[in-house]
Amino acid sequence: MAEQFDAIVIGAGVIGAAVGLELTRKGYKTVNIDKLPAAGYGSTSGSCAIIRTYYSTVDGSALAYEGYYYWKNWQAYLGLDDGEDLAYFHETGTMVMKVEENGFMKKAMSIADEIGVPYEEWTNDDIRKKMPHYDLNCFHPPKRPDQDGFGEPTGGDVGGAVFFPKGGYINDPQLSAQNIRKAAEKLGGNFRFNAEITEIRKNSDGSIAGVTLKDGSQIDAPILVNVAGPHSAKVNAMAGALDDMNVKTRALKQEVTHVPMPVEGWYENGFVTSDSDIACYTRPEKGNFLLIGSEDPPCDTQIEVDPDNWDRNFSEQWRIQALRVAQRIPSLGIPSVMKGITELYDVSDDWIPIYDKSQVPGFYMAIGSSGNQYKNAPVAGKMMAELIHKDQNGQDHDKDPVIFHMDYTNRDLNLGFFSRRREINKDSTFSVLG
Template sequence: MSQPDAIIIGTGVIGAAIAFEMSKAGWKTLSLDRNTQVGHGSTAGSCAIIRMHYSTFDGTAFAWEGYHYWRDWAEYLGLPVETNLAQFRETGCLVMKTAANEFLEKHKKYSTELDCPFEEWGAEQIKDRLPVYTLDSFAPAKRMDDPDFGQPNGGHMEGAVYWPQAGYVTDPALSAQNLMDAAKLHGARLRTGAEVVEILTAGGRVSGVRLASGEEIHSKVVINVAGPGSAIINRMAGVLDDMTIETRPLRQEVVHVPAPDGFDFEQDGTIVSDSDIACYCRPEHGNHILIGSEDPECDPHQWCEDDVNYNHDFTDQWTTQAMRYAQRVPSLGIPSKTRGVVDLYDASTDWIPIYDKSSLPGFYMACGTSGNQYKNAPIAGKMMTSLIDYCEGGADHDADPLQFELPYIKRSINVGFYSRKRPINEESSFSVLG
């Protein structure tokens, strides 16, 4: 396909969702990825958590909408019945009430407004579900070289909020492959092993891309969904000057440890967000627990210059996260062999994604999505398709932002919330459940 209607750079879960939704809408799309397999960038390292609690109304609405596509995954895709599909496990998500999250008052308020079910849990209910937990408070989070690390502060966790329909997807790379296979049914084309090295322009708008091989592919629409490589692609396009929100690759480590003896965390556990110890966790295959960081202030951010050259090995951050979680689960065994994931986030300035046009006509971006937007991939694909139709139809999204209706929950959101030119959103939690 030498002249597609749109070139999509990236075949992670969001890039694949955009290809699916645009091809359904009649666009002739060509997806390019320098990896040799769909979904094998940062999507493959995702914890693939499907949650609906957010500290902003728009974030909550988008995530609550997004849940429904995972619930109805097979129906949404329309693939042949024998297709191997990614599985959504509905485990629920328990969020500890802390001063850091303002005891979840905003989260409860927005969930109530959107008819998104949640439950208030006291200490007894938490212990019933997670009998291996202790509810001592350890805040603020500390590093292991702090002499007070692991010492309770004298307080106790008084309760939590539980969102019963949350869960996780067992194979995030497969979910991206499912989306791309569904897109192909509608005519989408794909090229892997194709690295974009230049964004082409002509007559004041984007005109295509040049690949590392020297080949040029021409199109009047190019969409940057390059994950942790998005900043480099935006720089190639020369669109950084009017952006108040930018993206950078951020290195992350996720820990996999066995569940404590006598407790089947894979079957009986749940996702837990615990800002008291600055960790989140979820069940993992083989009765393991996956432990991620909620990025406390005491931990240095490990920003990377690009998305290729970074340390792929575990560091003392692995042990720090395991030990932080062991404060909550004293019977946790911490193995001498480190297991888990080292990968990159495509992190925006305020941890809220950019779904937007750019200063270069025809060049669009779905960036800064890592760690918090996996769950939203299907609805992000729908919204980006509407945004591109809106702008290519002559509308000025900067001056008159698209109002987009979320099909399941019948709420309209202002897509300007995700603008590249927005002020930094101070209501953001500035952290993620990756």
């Protein structure tokens, strides 16, 4: 006989675990199912875990600012006792270069003013005092080393920077997912690992009935939530939920470069940087390394892959993004042995996540989030639980979108912004941290 639950959550990454926790807090009997061996074992473990409070849209910025407070008050959010091994928030702040590619941050600052996000404007002299190892020449547009003009200044200096003090990074993203799992289990939430779903079963009226696992066992629940990360498109296809989706998701290979820290003391005193002039972001990485990621400029090829069959080896992209940062930091050393992370992002067509119901009754989605939504994971879990609870109790989210109240920022967020049926959002940066 099949096990009975109120809700099944597919995935136990940081967002999947948060959805399970928040549904449990609302009184649902939940089970998170993941084919990997532990919470946060997949794309969450490879996340750069950057926490930032600026974004390219008002709604995105408001959600990011709300999410900041969950990380700031991590133990209180979890409700775990003292003595637990908890993920740590390095609140270093985030420096974003003012460059032509991001409109010299005028829109971002305007949004920050509207929402109340604090920031400081830094001149180039301010940057030089804090970062004397920086070359502030413009190199735009971003190029690859095999393109003409790579490494050659293109005229003038960057226009200063905006520093957002309420930001930084989490020291151990996998541990953060495990923290949420423990918080959910404390309240009665369940987790099943090394468990692969082979079938999504439906009732005669087309609504969700439950799932069948690879070992033949069945789990029944009227609610099924797709938080499968890079496998989200496959799960949607399995559920028959693709037909009315105007925005879809796909799995992209991403590479993160780790190089020796070029400046003494920068690991302890450094902060997150975003530089759209060279299309790279950085942050300190344990072991006295500098972590470098690409902001996905047009010159970088996006590699769409099958999440069940892809090459985990580094490619030339590892060296390309290191060389781009070396334009800004001439003293940067690039070792012959490649170190870093290869992982998958689950991205939507406009790089804004889908937090929504579906055309299949009882089937919900928190997808297209890998790479850009780690910072929002705790509040995203609460948001999805609210959407599911209200939709299940008679509010048709497609016709009457759920309004989510954000407690810390005291703002209301129309969750229709994240609809699967939305038009592609042209205000998006179509990147991770740009």
